[in-house]
Amino acid sequence: MKKLKVYHIDAFTTEQFSGNPAGVVLDADSLTMNEMQKIANELNVSETVFLLKTEHKEADFKVKYFTPKEEINFCGHATVGLSWLLSTDLGWSEKAEQIILETNIGLVPVKWNKDGKGVTSVEMTQVAPKVKEIHLENSKIAEVLGLSTHDIDDRYPIKLASTGNWHLLVPVKTQKAIDSAKPNFKKLAQLNENYNIDTTHLFTFDTDEKDNDLYTRDFLPALGVDEDPVTGAANGALSGYLVLEKILDPTTRHQLKIAQGHAMNRPGTLDVTIEPGEDHPIIKVAGAAVVTIEGTLNLQSPPLVKV
Template sequence: MKQIPVYHIDAFTNVSFGGNPAGVIPNAEALTEEEMQKIANELNLPESAFLLPSSHPNADFKVKYFTPLEEINFCGHATIGLSWLLATKYNWLNKADQIVFETNVGLIPVTWIKENNQLMSVSMTQVTPKVEEIEINKDTLAQLVGIQSTDLDERYPIKLGYTGNRHLLVPVKTRRAIDLAEPQLKKLGSMNREHHISTTHLFTFDTNGEFDIYTRDFAPGIGIDEDPVTGAANGALAGYLVLEGILSNKEPHQLKIGQGHAIGRPGILYVTIGSKKNEPVIKVAGSAVITIEGKINI
């Protein structure tokens, strides 16, 4: 019997039971992919991250991500949770200024944000963002995500955003409409699978000054009815805002994004939009809390 250390880490929060829970398995080199999938299913968290050795010359480790249903190419909140664990439990905070993960979509550098030598948050640089067109009937989409057609914010386009996974970005007029959304999960999941979409991401600028943007994320197509606080989707959203000209690409931006409040798991993401060689550079930062630690028997 193998005993594998396992952690339950809440990301994008500084209190237990908030933010987005991730399974983190830091010594996964002895596991098969089938075992990883079974562990992710057993943990039944939105995503689980498995840390492996990397042969890439510029990476410290390789990471594989699984939902309870399938492997996915990238997960933001699980990367935040994994990085927090390595910084605090495995002393990487004192070993190096950053850590680099090899993922299915490329290299993801993570840096430490410290005050008085204390870790405050971790910041991951996502892969270069992209947007894609999608042909979809707005009335049908509104019905699928459980809002009224009149709740859609016509000032902004409905597009697919990407920083590792494809996210359907849906602009909504009010936070209230987002909070009251009751998606048709089975039908939404089928639509997402048909278009190879990981999540459907609702967003609004209507926040009463509490945040810059408020979001909510549904991912039934990959086995997650609702993903509480999503680093990948909000990174894709940030890229979309610049690529679509909603935010200027001539200057950097700092965004505070709130998510998870509608389901009692409030979290905050801090997103920086910069540029390099005329392409947007998206950095998503947040804190985390190790809520449960133990061992799983294989």
Template sequence: MKQIRVYHIDAFTQYPFEGNPAGLVPDASDLTLTQMQQIANELNLPESAFLLPPTNPEADFRVRYFTPKEEINFCGHATVGAAWLLATEYGWAEKADQVVFETNVGLIPVHWDKSENKINMVTMTQISPKVKEIELDQSEIAHLLGIPPDQLDDQVPIKLANTGNWHLIVPVKTHQAIDAAKPNWDELALLNKKHNISTTHLFTFDAKPGFNLYTRDFAPAIGILEDPVTGAANGAMAGYLVLEGILSKDETHRLTIGQGDAIGRPGTLFVNIIPRGSDIVIKVGGFAHVTLEGILRLPV
């Protein structure tokens, strides 16, 4: 019997049962891709991450991400969860200030914020952001998301944005409208598949006190109806905000983003947007909580 250590980590929160749950296998070196997909399906969490020996000498681990349905190129909350686990349970923070993950989209360094031998937060640097146009009518988007058309913020463009995966970024006027959204799941999944979109990401500046933005994320095309608190989509959205001129390209921005309230899994993301010459650096940080640890038994 092959025994595989598996963790369930709640990311972008300090508490169990909040934030975004991720599965994590810290040693997947003996697993096939089929077995990784089967384990992700069995765990049935939004995403699961599997750590492997790196192929790039600049990386500490290679990581592969799976939803219950398919492999995806990048997952922010599972990356945060993996770095948190390595720091707090495996002693990595005692010998380094960061860990570097080799992913399908490139190298993702994750820095540990430490004080008095305690991990305060982990922060990942995502790949350079980019945006592109998508031909969609606002009434069509409103129908797909199940919100009134007049609640879409027509002062801000609907675009595709990417810091690892493509996300459909949809501006909404109020957090109440975001919470009330009732997506047409099958139609939204078809749209996302047609345009190679991982998730549809709603955002508003009408956030609760202490937060700059409030967001909600739907991903039926990749096997997740709603992703509770999304590191990848919020990173892509941050890049979109600057590339579209909604936030200044000439200054550093520090954003506190809330997500997950609508489904009872509140989480908090801390996002830094840093101009660097012609590039923009997106850093997404947060906490995590190791909620479950167990042994998965597989036949040899």
């Protein structure tokens, strides 16, 4: 019987039962892809990350991400949860300034932000942001999302954006309108599958709290999860979109505070830094986390087949 350390970690929050819960499984080298998928389904959070050894010369670890339904290339909040665990409970913040994770989309550095008392947040540098066109009528996307066409903010384009996963970015006029969205998840899943989209991400600059710069919601029914509370990958892609589309000045350093999760009663915040780069904007997404559950997974060995 395999015994594996398993954690439930709330990311992008400093309080338990807020933010976005991620499953974290350590020492996963002995697991098959099928076992990882079954474990992710058993833990039944939006994403579970598995920590493995790496053969990449520049990386410290290799990671795999799974929803309850399938493997995905990258997950921001699971990266924050895992990195928080490594930096605090497992002592990596005393060994190094950062770790580098090998993912399906490339290397992702994660550094620790500290004060005199210890680690305050972990900050991941995401891969180069990209945007591309998608031709969808406002009325169609509004209908699928359970919004009125009037709710769509046509000052900004509806586009696809990525820092590893493709997200459909939908500008909405107000936080109230975003919170009122009631998607038809069957139709939204079909739309996302048709366009090879991982999630549909609603955003607005009109926030209820003055400390926040943006407010968002994220839906991913095609991946087996209707809504994700606080999303590092989608908000990283959104941040890249804002400068690539010149909604924000691409020559200036920006620091954004993004709020999410309120509609699910799991509020959380992300601190995003956007820095001009030679070839592309550099997107850094930071947040704290809380270890909520720690346990042991007893994985039974398959029965021997008699010949």
